[in-house]
Amino acid sequence: MAKIKSIEYFRVKPRWLFVKVTDEQGRSGWGEGTLEGHTQAVEGALDEIIARIIGYEADDIEHIWQTVWRLGFYRGGPVFMSALSGIDIALWDLKARNLGVPVYQLLGGKVRNKVQVYCWIGGDRPSDVENAAKARIAQGLKCVKMNATEDVNWLDSPSVLDSCVERLKTVKSLGLDAGLDFHGRLHKPMAKQLAKALEPYRPLFIEEPLLCEHPEALKQLSGLTSIPIAFGERLYNRWDVKRFLEEHSVDILQPDIAHAGGISETRRIAAVAEAYDVAIAPHCPLGPLAFAASLQVALATPNFVIQEMSLGMHYNVEAGDIDLNTYVKDQSVFEIHDGYVNAPTGPGLGIEIDEELVRKIAARDGALAAEGVLRSGWGD
Numbered sequence: 001m002a003k004i005k006s007i008e009y010f011r012v013k014p015r016w017l018f019v020k021v022t023d024e025q026g027r028s029g030w031g032e033g034t035l036e037g038h039t040q041a042v043e044g045a046l047d048e049i050i051a052r053i054i055g056y057e058a059d060d061i062e063h064i065w066q067t068v069w070r071l072g073f074y075r076g077g078p079v080f081m082s083a084l085s086g087i088d089i090a091l092w093d094l095k096a097r098n099l100g101v102p103v104y105q106l107l108g109g110k111v112r113n114k115v116q117v118y119c120w121i122g123g124d125r126p127s128d129v130e131n132a133a134k135a136r137i138a139q140g141l142k143c144v145k146m147n148a149t150e151d152v153n154w155l156d157s158p159s160v161l162d163s164c165v166e167r168l169k170t171v172k173s174l175g176l177d178a179g180l181d182f183h184g185r186l187h188k189p190m191a192k193q194l195a196k197a198l199e200p201y202r203p204l205f206i207e208e209p210l211l212c213e214h215p216e217a218l219k220q221l222s223g224l225t226s227i228p229i230a231f232g233e234r235l236y237n238r239w240d241v242k243r244f245l246e247e248h249s250v251d252i253l254q255p256d257i258a259h260a261g262g263i264s265e266t267r268r269i270a271a272v273a274e275a276y277d278v279a280i281a282p283h284c285p286l287g288p289l290a291f292a293a294s295l296q297v298a299l300a301t302p303n304f305v306i307q308e309m310s311l312g313m314h315y316n317v318e319a320g321d322i323d324l325n326t327y328v329k330d331q332s333v334f335e336i337h338d339g340y341v342n343a344p345t346g347p348g349l350g351i352e353i354d355e356e357l358v359r360k361i362a363a364r365d366g367a368l369a370a371e372g373v374l375r376s377g378w379g380d
Contacts, residue, residue: 014319019086029094032289033086045083088262142339
């Protein structure tokens with residue numbers, strides 16, 4: 001066993017925050033604590049946590065998680081949990097690397113050999129949807145996710161919902177399954193109508209049809225539609241999800257491993273969900289470390305169904321020559337085969353990070369941020 005010697009974090013474009021934990025023997029693990037739009041807040045939380053846990057035994061992942069969670073009077077929420085996530089993922093990567101096995105072996109081993117994935121196609125305009133969907137088919141995908149609507153008034157003309165139905169029909173006609181992300185933009189009067197209109201065309205799920213701040217409305221909506229209801233990216237621990245499970249208002253939980261306490265808490269959320277016959281489909285429009293960690297959990301989790309990945313996502317494209325594989329040395333690890341990504345075979349998270357490139361971009365973009373010229377979405 002070896003103690004934690006150092007913990008570093010790196011702000012890299014397009015909008016990711018990587019964490020590196022190094023032990024006294026010079027061995028390292030990598031994690032991700034990305035929280036879109038709040039990078040500097042997470043960095044502040046990391047500074048506080050790092051000061052607490054330097055010198056702890058790096059192998060004692062659960063002890064470290066509980067220490068960080070319990071020693072502060074205030075806990076939970078996206079900023080705190082994202083910081084904890086980055087460290088937790090890095091500790092799992094470090095421990096598995098030291099043992100020479102993939103993380104999923106430490107989680108009980110595989111229950112599957114490959115993971116079904118989906119990617120984002122936007123979806124605000126029908127012509128864009130068709131072209132984007134065809135591009136995803138060419139990448140080997142069988143499933144996509146897209147916007148349900150643009151901004152809709154609290155009570156709007158029912159005709160504003162027609163384009164959503166047409167876009168879903170377009171994607172389905174190409175042979176793809178599709179999830180529809182409402183982003184919590186709709187209020188109950190319109191969400192009920194849209195869910196009813198979509199039912200004949202059988203979307204894979206509707207995501208965040210209402211904000212999770214309205215649990216009573218979500219419970220009502222779940223009783224009105226046969227479409228599976230998915231949400232959970234804005235729930236950060238097992239206590240956050242408990243009410244929705246008890247009220248039977250969710251069919252598919254979508255914890256984000258970079259927001260929900262890392263590998264440790266995501267596994268616990270999945271286990272609680274299984275007791276209520278609820279599947280998990282982890283949220284992950286993030287970087288390679290969050291995606292790799294999600295794969296490890298997916299491979300060892302019986303009630304897992306499908307995994308989001310950010311390959312070719314608009315945030316990445318807008319950042320220039322940056323994509324999911326940019327910081328990964330062996331880009332074949334995330335290759336899509338007939339809608340699936342195969343189980344990584346390497347130790348730890350199963351990927352090797354290009355640390356030289358990470359440090360180069362972090363140093364450059366950190367300087368730009370200090371000068372106040374860093375583009376929104378790259379690092380804040």
